[in-house]
Amino acid sequence: MGRDFYKKIFQGIIMVEKTGNKIFNKFNSASLMQATYLASENFQLRALFEAKDDILNNGKYNEINFYRILDGLLDAETERKLIIDALKNKDPLLMEEIIELIDLPYENVIYNIIYIKEQGFIKEIVEEEKTKKEVNGETKVETTLIYKYILNNFSNGFKENFFEPVSIVFDSGYCCNCGWCSSVCPLDAIKVSSDNLEIDQDLCIKCGLCYSVCPRSFSIDQVYNNLYQTNKSLQFSNKIGFYRSSYSGHTTNENIEEVKQDGGVVTALLEYLLANNLVDAIVAVQHSEDLWKPEPVIVDEISDLYKTAGTKYANSPSLNIIDQTKIYDRIAVVGVPCMMKALFKGALFPASIPFFTNIKIKIGLFCMESFSYDNIINLVKDKFEKELSDIVKMNIDKGKFIVNLTSGEELKVPLKEVQSYARDTCHYCDDLTSDFADISVGSIGSQAGWSSVILRSEEGEKIYMDAVKSGLIKSKKLTEVKPGKFLVEKIGGIKRKKCKPIRWKEI
Numbered sequence: 001m002g003r004d005f006y007k008k009i010f011q012g013i014i015m016v017e018k019t020g021n022k023i024f025n026k027f028n029s030a031s032l033m034q035a036t037y038l039a040s041e042n043f044q045l046r047a048l049f050e051a052k053d054d055i056l057n058n059g060k061y062n063e064i065n066f067y068r069i070l071d072g073l074l075d076a077e078t079e080r081k082l083i084i085d086a087l088k089n090k091d092p093l094l095m096e097e098i099i100e101l102i103d104l105p106y107e108n109v110i111y112n113i114i115y116i117k118e119q120g121f122i123k124e125i126v127e128e129e130k131t132k133k134e135v136n137g138e139t140k141v142e143t144t145l146i147y148k149y150i151l152n153n154f155s156n157g158f159k160e161n162f163f164e165p166v167s168i169v170f171d172s173g174y175c176c177n178c179g180w181c182s183s184v185c186p187l188d189a190i191k192v193s194s195d196n197l198e199i200d201q202d203l204c205i206k207c208g209l210c211y212s213v214c215p216r217s218f219s220i221d222q223v224y225n226n227l228y229q230t231n232k233s234l235q236f237s238n239k240i241g242f243y244r245s246s247y248s249g250h251t252t253n254e255n256i257e258e259v260k261q262d263g264g265v266v267t268a269l270l271e272y273l274l275a276n277n278l279v280d281a282i283v284a285v286q287h288s289e290d291l292w293k294p295e296p297v298i299v300d301e302i303s304d305l306y307k308t309a310g311t312k313y314a315n316s317p318s319l320n321i322i323d324q325t326k327i328y329d330r331i332a333v334v335g336v337p338c339m340m341k342a343l344f345k346g347a348l349f350p351a352s353i354p355f356f357t358n359i360k361i362k363i364g365l366f367c368m369e370s371f372s373y374d375n376i377i378n379l380v381k382d383k384f385e386k387e388l389s390d391i392v393k394m395n396i397d398k399g400k401f402i403v404n405l406t407s408g409e410e411l412k413v414p415l416k417e418v419q420s421y422a423r424d425t426c427h428y429c430d431d432l433t434s435d436f437a438d439i440s441v442g443s444i445g446s447q448a449g450w451s452s453v454i455l456r457s458e459e460g461e462k463i464y465m466d467a468v469k470s471g472l473i474k475s476k477k478l479t480e481v482k483p484g485k486f487l488v489e490k491i492g493g494i495k496r497k498k499c500k501p502i503r504w505k506e507i
């Protein structure tokens, strides 16, 4: 079975116009062959390969897509086996020391180490380092966590961890209903709604792809920190993540002005992207037939974009529809932080290539929490004695939950009074500002009618600055407005502190 399987995979991989992976040039052919052979034993590769006919019949991935994923997976697994080989008989090592040891691009070493840990091959050892610091004449002790990695002991019948389908995430109460697993699943076995997740066990081939990409399965904090901490063009705050620059902006477009939530920066950026042919379509959210119930939507016309503006505080499983964007070469995706993390994770794992290569720009919103649709109805009834049809706008500002009525009246209650209506899963979320997006936008930090904007990637920064140059957005530095970046960091820090840890042992 082994040799046959191995041969067939390579025959298929030739189809994806493989030009030879230069990453492996520095390894001698014997160790590379051995690593590739071991890699072909991987459970995900086998499960996928054996289900090839069913996957192609399902139609989500065509034969080229299928072998592209398999090729990526085989390369990534080969890299992992080379790393495992290099770690044999070594003491616990820092990530930087492992990077020095292995002739692979440093970013590949970083994400593969974390993946190998999840597969059970290596152990993470966390040590505390205490340093004394003089602050205003007082001596303070600062604790830094140091992460080291060592191979596990293979002598006692070691077995690679199999990744379970994501029902494990949902059944444990950790699923945030982003919908990403459903788009990725090659057999369309997963149905995600705003409050449910179901897996068709007859279709599921236990490939574990859904688990690899799920933002709630295993943590990628160490990947994120290690990947960006050496990038000199980035600033870092442990409360709002890595970023290049930050601004406060508002749109100058009157159409957007009428429908926007805060500064209309999100819709203005989306308009800029479509108008300048930088993307072909956008994944956003509009009202469904049920008022205030969000419905994910693919938009390729500017006039339809205006229907998506404004915040709907009920959660939307927007990433469900990413697989329907295949007809477009380049898309932008708008979503809350958990969705941005899902897309980032899916571009790294399991194959270090994105499942949908057409995602060009990710616009992440700030998000303290979201509500189930039923709880939005309850909240409006209980706290304001109103129906959803009475409401024209909902907003969270200066610690208050605010509703604007059709009558023109504005009502507000303290945010802490509505917190019990928030979804329980949001209590496991530590990201306020969409750390994993290209561009993050929220209201905290800016004056009413303006949006705070955090630019994280080079592409994100260029798009925003070009939209400002075009006159579509007015912009000031976030450090030059009140309350500004200070408040974004403060609330970001509060969310990190309040976040409950995910504990799989409690399942």
Ligand SMILES: Cc1cc2nc3c(=O)[nH]c(=O)nc-3n(C[C@H](O)[C@H](O)[C@H](O)COP(=O)(O)OP(=O)(O)OC[C@H]3O[C@@H](n4cnc5c(N)ncnc54)[C@H](O)[C@@H]3O)c2cc1C
Binding pocket: 259, 260, 261, 262, 263, 264, 265, 266, 267, 268, 284, 285, 286, 294, 308, 309, 310, 311, 312, 313, 314, 315, 316, 318, 334, 335, 336, 365, 366, 367, 368, 369, 370, 371, 396, 441, 442, 443, 444, 451, 452
């Ligand atoms: C659930 C939720 C909670 C939020 N909590 C905070 C907060 O605590 N603090 C803060 O500063 N900002 C928060 N925001 C962001 C804020 O409400 C605005 O979306 C942001 O300031 C952008 O304003 P804008 O005028 O530029 O956006 P607009 O130009 O009005 O565009 C809004 C965009 O948001 C998208 N959208 C609307 N509802 C959803 C949804 N449910 N899921 C995914 N996308 C959606 C739309 O598709 C549209 O593209 C939250 C947003 C959401 C969706």
Ligand code: SF4
Binding pocket: 166, 169, 170, 174, 175, 176, 177, 178, 179, 180, 181, 182, 192, 197, 210, 213, 214, 215, 216, 217, 342
């Ligand atoms: S990918 Fe998203 S929808 Fe799927 S299990 Fe994970 S959190 Fe839930």
Ligand code: SF4
Binding pocket: 164, 165, 166, 184, 185, 186, 187, 188, 189, 190, 199, 203, 204, 205, 206, 207, 208, 209, 210, 211
């Ligand atoms: S549900 Fe998950 S494990 Fe099952 S086939 Fe789909 S992606 Fe694979």
Ligand code: SF4
Binding pocket: 176, 315, 336, 337, 338, 339, 367, 368, 369, 370, 425, 426, 429, 430, 431
């Ligand atoms: S609080 Fe976190 S989990 Fe909840 S909707 Fe916002 S980003 Fe997603």
